[in-house]
Amino acid sequence: MSLQHYLVISAILFSLGIFAVLTRKNAISILMGIELILNSCNLNFVAFSRFVTPPENIDGQIIAIFGIVLAAAEAAVFLAIILAIYREFGSIRPDEVDTLKG
Amino acid sequence: MDYLENIESLAYFSPEIVLVVFAAAVIILDLLVKNRESEKTAYLSLVGLGCSLVAILLTNSILGTDESKNLFFGMIRLDGFAVFFKVLLLLATAATILFSLRSEELDARLKGEYYALLLAVTFGMFLMASSTNLLMIFISLETVSLTSYILAGFLTHSPRSSEAAFKYITYGAVASGTMLFGLSLIYGMTGTGDLAAIGQQLPIVLAEGQVTTLGILIAITFILAGIGYKIASVPFHMWSPDVYEGAPIPITAFLSVASKAAGFALFLRFFFSGFGNSEVMQSIDLGLLLAIVSALTMTIGNLAALPQRNVKRLLAYSSIAHGGYILMGAVLLTNGDAAIVDKGIGAIIFYLIVYFFMNLGAFYVVVLIANEAGTEMIEGYRGLSSRAPLVAGAMAIFLASLIGIPIFAGFFGKWVLFTAVIEGNLYWLAFVGLLNSVVSLYYYARILKAMYFESAEDTERFSFSKGTFALLSVFVVPTLLIGLLNIFYSLSEKFTLQ
Numbered sequence: 001m002s003l004q005h006y007l008v009i010s011a012i013l014f015s016l017g018i019f020a021v022l023t024r025k026n027a028i029s030i031l032m033g034i035e036l037i038l039n040s041c042n043l044n045f046v047a048f049s050r051f052v053t054p055p056e057n058i059d060g061q062i063i064a065i066f067g068i069v070l071a072a073a074e075a076a077v078f079l080a081i082i083l084a085i086y087r088e089f090g091s092i093r094p095d096e097v098d099t100l101k102g
Numbered sequence: 103m104d105y106l107e108n109i110e111s112l113a114y115f116s117p118e119i120v121l122v123v124f125a126a127a128v129i130i131l132d133l134l135v136k137n138r139e140s141e142k143t144a145y146l147s148l149v150g151l152g153c154s155l156v157a158i159l160l161t162n163s164i165l166g167t168d169e170s171k172n173l174f175f176g177m178i179r180l181d182g183f184a185v186f187f188k189v190l191l192l193l194a195t196a197a198t199i200l201f202s203l204r205s206e207e208l209d210a211r212l213k214g215e216y217y218a219l220l221l222a223v224t225f226g227m228f229l230m231a232s233s234t235n236l237l238m239i240f241i242s243l244e245t246v247s248l249t250s251y252i253l254a255g256f257l258t259h260s261p262r263s264s265e266a267a268f269k270y271i272t273y274g275a276v277a278s279g280t281m282l283f284g285l286s287l288i289y290g291m292t293g294t295g296d297l298a299a300i301g302q303q304l305p306i307v308l309a310e311g312q313v314t315t316l317g318i319l320i321a322i323t324f325i326l327a328g329i330g331y332k333i334a335s336v337p338f339h340m341w342s343p344d345v346y347e348g349a350p351i352p353i354t355a356f357l358s359v360a361s362k363a364a365g366f367a368l369f370l371r372f373f374f375s376g377f378g379n380s381e382v383m384q385s386i387d388l389g390l391l392l393a394i395v396s397a398l399t400m401t402i403g404n405l406a407a408l409p410q411r412n413v414k415r416l417l418a419y420s421s422i423a424h425g426g427y428i429l430m431g432a433v434l435l436t437n438g439d440a441a442i443v444d445k446g447i448g449a450i451i452f453y454l455i456v457y458f459f460m461n462l463g464a465f466y467v468v469v470l471i472a473n474e475a476g477t478e479m480i481e482g483y484r485g486l487s488s489r490a491p492l493v494a495g496a497m498a499i500f501l502a503s504l505i506g507i508p509i510f511a512g513f514f515g516k517w518v519l520f521t522a523v524i525e526g527n528l529y530w531l532a533f534v535g536l537l538n539s540v541v542s543l544y545y546y547a548r549i550l551k552a553m554y555f556e557s558a559e560d561t562e563r564f565s566f567s568k569g570t571f572a573l574l575s576v577f578v579v580p581t582l583l584i585g586l587l588n589i590f591y592s593l594s595e596k597f598t599l600q
Contacts, residue, residue: 007290014283021276030272037279044286053293060289063237067282070244074275077248081255081267088261094272097265100344 006047013040027082027092031075038071105172114165114173114180117157117188118228124150125221132214139210144203147217151196151224158188176296178232186451187231187367190458194360195224197462200573201352206473207257208350216256220356223249227360231367234375236285236295239368243281243328247274250361254349266348273341274331281328287321297375304382319386326395329372332365333425336398343406346418351472354414355465358421363454366428370447374435389436393531396433400426400538407545413468414478416545420504421461423542428453430535431519434526442526449522456503456515456584463577464500467493474564483549485558492571493564494553496578501546503581506539511584 013036020033042064049060086092112119127150128143135142162185165171170181178184198220202208208216226245233239251274255267289295291313292303307313331338346354373383383389403423410416431453434446468478470493475482486494503512516539523532 017279018276021272027268027272034275034279037276038282041279041282041286044283045289048286048290048293052290057293059237059295063240063286063289063295066237066241070241073248074244074271077251078271078275081251081264081271084255084258084264085268088264094268097268099261100265100269100347 003047003051006043006051010040010043010047013037013043025093025095027078027085027094030094031078031082034078035071035075038067038074042067105176106174108174111171111173114161114171115178116161117154118225120154120157121150121221121225121228124153125218125225128214128218128221132218135214141203141213143214143217144199147199147221148196150221151192151199154224155189155192158185158192161185172234176298177235177238178229179234180232183367183371184228184232187363188228190363190454191224191227191231191360194356194363194458194462195220197466198352198356198360201355201466201469202350204473204570204573205350205352205469208352209258212256212258216253219249219253223253223356224360227364230364231371233368234297234371236289236297236300239372240278240282240285243278243332243368246332246361246364247278250274250353250357253353254345254357256353257350260348262348263350264348266345269341269348270345273338277327277331277338280324284321284324284327287317287324291317291321297372301375308382308385315386318382319388322386322388323391325372326391329365329369330395333362333369333429334399334422335395335425335429336402336422339399339402339422339425342422343415343418346421347412347415351414351465351469351478354418355462355469358418358465359458359461362421362425363458366432366450366454369432370435370450373432374443374447383436384438389433392429392433392436393528396426396429397531397534398426399423399429400535404538404541404545407542410545411480412478413471413480413483413549416480416549417461417464417468420542420545423538424457424461424504426538427516427519427535428457430523430528430531433528433531434522437526442522445522445525449519452518453515456511456581459577459580459584460500460503460510460512463496463574463581464504466574466577467497467500470564470566470570474566480549480552483552484556485561486553488563489558489561490564490566493566493574496574497553498550499578499581501550505543505546509582511581514584 017033017036017040020036021030024030024033045060045064045067049058053060082092085097089097124147128146131146132143161180165180170179172179199217202216223246226242226249229238229242230246233242251267251271254270255264257263288300291307292300294300294303304318327338334342346358349357400423403419403426407416407419407423410419428450431446431450434442437443471482472478499510503510506512506516520532520535
């Protein structure tokens, strides 16, 4: 496997994530799309760290670990907000959450 | 590159440490205080901000002028630029806490957490203004974002507030994910996370043909998604009117001033010290890209503000437009001439100071009217000149300054920006900016008209405490005097980015 393989996979993951965010009609699916985006970035960092930088330099892998932690934190906040939305609107479909406009 | 090790760095990191300690202390105090209506947590947070300010000034005096230090193995940098933004962000947080004390929207039982989160978000913004490493940039941005999402949704029983938080996090998470993807591409091209090293590596790999200009442009566009979302520039501005309308008013004020200033700090440091090499900037034509984004941001912000009847939403669009004006200064950073780059940074910093006073002041009046008249709509401002003449006068001053009428601070802010842009030979951009100022006159004047020429059905006078007027004058006096004294501009030239 060369660097290109990893980059293509991460590009596909990223596009799938954006696609999910744009088309899904459920807040949880949107969250899953966001997780895909963040994981494609982590894959990129690890792949670059393996193929581009010298082996003793592990900056990219460390960034990926931080990326995982931040994704978890973001998921926690997102789920809490989804819960608040469900309590107020009785639905987690983004198109039904539309009191603010103009 | 010379940098300080972890233990040595701690002394220079004291402002941030003080903030974290006080954020923890606020949470503990909140558990101990029996009386839920107590305002002790707010005062403790203000004390924390005061201690942090002292620490900033102390570290700055140890550092001396024109010096800079790389802390924590080059993760963050302390220089005049970082010090300026830290002070500005700190004052914005202090103002937000004072607004929150007087706001009747917030649930008194939850205020302890609220102030702790405000201190935490300030901590994140401090890091945003000083990070010089891709990892640090992303972590600081996420710290600020995650806390802001919670703060925007802090009104637990308001559907509007929950909706604001939901929209904020959906846009924000996608934008920061996109930004991280762009950062990973930059990391892959240069093999390093350090901004200065990236600045040296990019021209080399570009010259060797290992990366193409298109590759760099794609990476930068992805990164701009994250930063553009923080400063609410077109096309990443869609969240901002909804979030500003739904969030508690003090948080709206905070997001429109502090969050935006921190975003610009990150923007300037990233593109100035990371891509300081203007050949790379010009080979990908970043200047043109930024100029178009800037022109679109102010035009769309101003045009969308025209029909608004909710003053909070109107100010949200106005804040987008002001972000567009400030971006005009950012365009100058891609200029090859170092003198013009310095002028651009000076103009941005001066405009941010001006914007700090006039915008926070306007939002404070919105808090007061929401408390007294119980509405954020423009109808609530009818007959304000007779119901509360002093507050109406203050609001008139803030609005005149936001329009950019001479004598007021906003005029001088725009003057400095526009002259810098004209010196950078971007005549068309200055012209668009000028046209936009004229357009903005219409919607600001609608509030003025409601206050002075329309009469309310209810003519009972509003009563405000002395503290209210004292706080109001803190914003009114600088808005009147900054331009006349012209001190702040000469001051702003001292905060150079190194």
